[in-house]
Amino acid sequence: MRNVIAFLLLATLSVAQEPTGSDAPPQPNPGSPSNTAGQTTDQDNAQKARRIIEEGIQALGGQAYLTWRTQSSQGRSYSFHHGEANSLGTLFWRFRQYPDKDRLELTKKRDVFEIFNGDKGFEVTYRGVRNLEDKEELQPYMRRRHYALDGVLREWIHQPGVALFYEGQTVAAQKQTEQITVMNAKNEAVTINFDINTHLPVRKSFSWRDPTDKERNVEEEIYDNYRNVQGIITPFDVTRTYNGEMSSQSFLTAASYNEELKPELFDAHASAARKK
Numbered sequence: 001m002r003n004v005i006a007f008l009l010l011a012t013l014s015v016a017q018e019p020t021g022s023d024a025p026p027q028p029n030p031g032s033p034s035n036t037a038g039q040t041t042d043q044d045n046a047q048k049a050r051r052i053i054e055e056g057i058q059a060l061g062g063q064a065y066l067t068w069r070t071q072s073s074q075g076r077s078y079s080f081h082h083g084e085a086n087s088l089g090t091l092f093w094r095f096r097q098y099p100d101k102d103r104l105e106l107t108k109k110r111d112v113f114e115i116f117n118g119d120k121g122f123e124v125t126y127r128g129v130r131n132l133e134d135k136e137e138l139q140p141y142m143r144r145r146h147y148a149l150d151g152v153l154r155e156w157i158h159q160p161g162v163a164l165f166y167e168g169q170t171v172a173a174q175k176q177t178e179q180i181t182v183m184n185a186k187n188e189a190v191t192i193n194f195d196i197n198t199h200l201p202v203r204k205s206f207s208w209r210d211p212t213d214k215e216r217n218v219e220e221e222i223y224d225n226y227r228n229v230q231g232i233i234t235p236f237d238v239t240r241t242y243n244g245e246m247s248s249q250s251f252l253t254a255a256s257y258n259e260e261l262k263p264e265l266f267d268a269h270a271s272a273a274r275k276k
Contacts, residue, residue, distance in 0.1 A: 049164035049180045050157070052194055057153055059199035061232040066154055068232060068257045071096045075236075075252040083245045092250075099151065101266040111275070115268045116141060122268035124275065129268045144219070147206040152182055152190050161185030169196065172203040173222045200226055200233060218243055229255045 057065060076089045093105040102116040113124040114132070121132035121141060132138045145151070156162060167179040170193070177193035193203040205220040219242055223235035236252040264270040 045166050046164045049166040052166065052178050052180055053157060055199040056194045056201055059233060064231040069098055070259055070261050071255065071257055072259055073252050073255040075250055077248065077250045079248050080246045095261055095265055097261055097266065103265050113271055115266055115271065117266045124268055124272050129272045143208065147190055149201060149204050156182055156184055159184055175202050177202050230257050232257055
């Protein structure tokens with residue numbers, strides 16, 4: 001059950017290693033004799049990257065996408081280990097309040113919850129409330145939330161010091177795409193592939209280094225089966241990979257936006273009391 005919960009609610013995000021060497025996008029050399037021409041090229045590159053991102057935002061619903069506050073969805077999720085399915089699928093109901101509140105209800109009885117509110121995480125079962133303080137449970141979710149597509153497109157691109165890089169056309173998830181990297185002032189980078197025809201995001205990836213073994217890890221999300229939900233173009237199929245191996249899949253059966261969600265939904269202790 002923990003693997004299933006970890007997949008779904010790891011919706012997004014720990015401390016990312018500063019890209020260095022091959023991890024960092026190429027930077028202009030201020031001392032180069034051709035620096036003026038280089039600056040023009042870099043500026044044109046950044047402008048093209050921003051144009052593609054803006055086209056992607058418009059394809060996702062424009063202002064409706066940029067301003068939704070709550071999202072409710074349901075479906076079935078599957079978790080994988082070394083690329084092999086390790087579950088028969090779990091029904092889920094999910095409630096989000098942007099930017100940092102998330103609730104996941106599992107099983108047909110909806111009697112197992114995980115709630116993330118700010119920088120806190122809780123699991124609610126018949127045994128009561130358990131704080132998710134273990135790094136293996138809490139940090140992966142926080143890391144994925146930090147690098148979430150919504151956050152990058154709604155917040156990162158407007159932050160001071162952000163850098164945008166257009167990296168050309170490439171094939172991603174069997175689609176022809178244009179690849180963009182967004183790097184914030186902390187040198188944290190997210191790469192997004194936009195479908196060259198629909199302009200919708202096809203794949204998002206980011207990397208980080210494990211503070212213990214210093215190994216570089218790459219996490220990806222692949223988006224498919226987009227549907228129009230209240231003017232917001234929503235991916236109903238999401239596949240996640242970890243270092244090139246499939247780690248989870250989710251398939252939505254329904255979704256809605258901007259429904260009123262009571263504060264109690266994101267209060268673990270209030271949820272536990274209601275269960276009793």
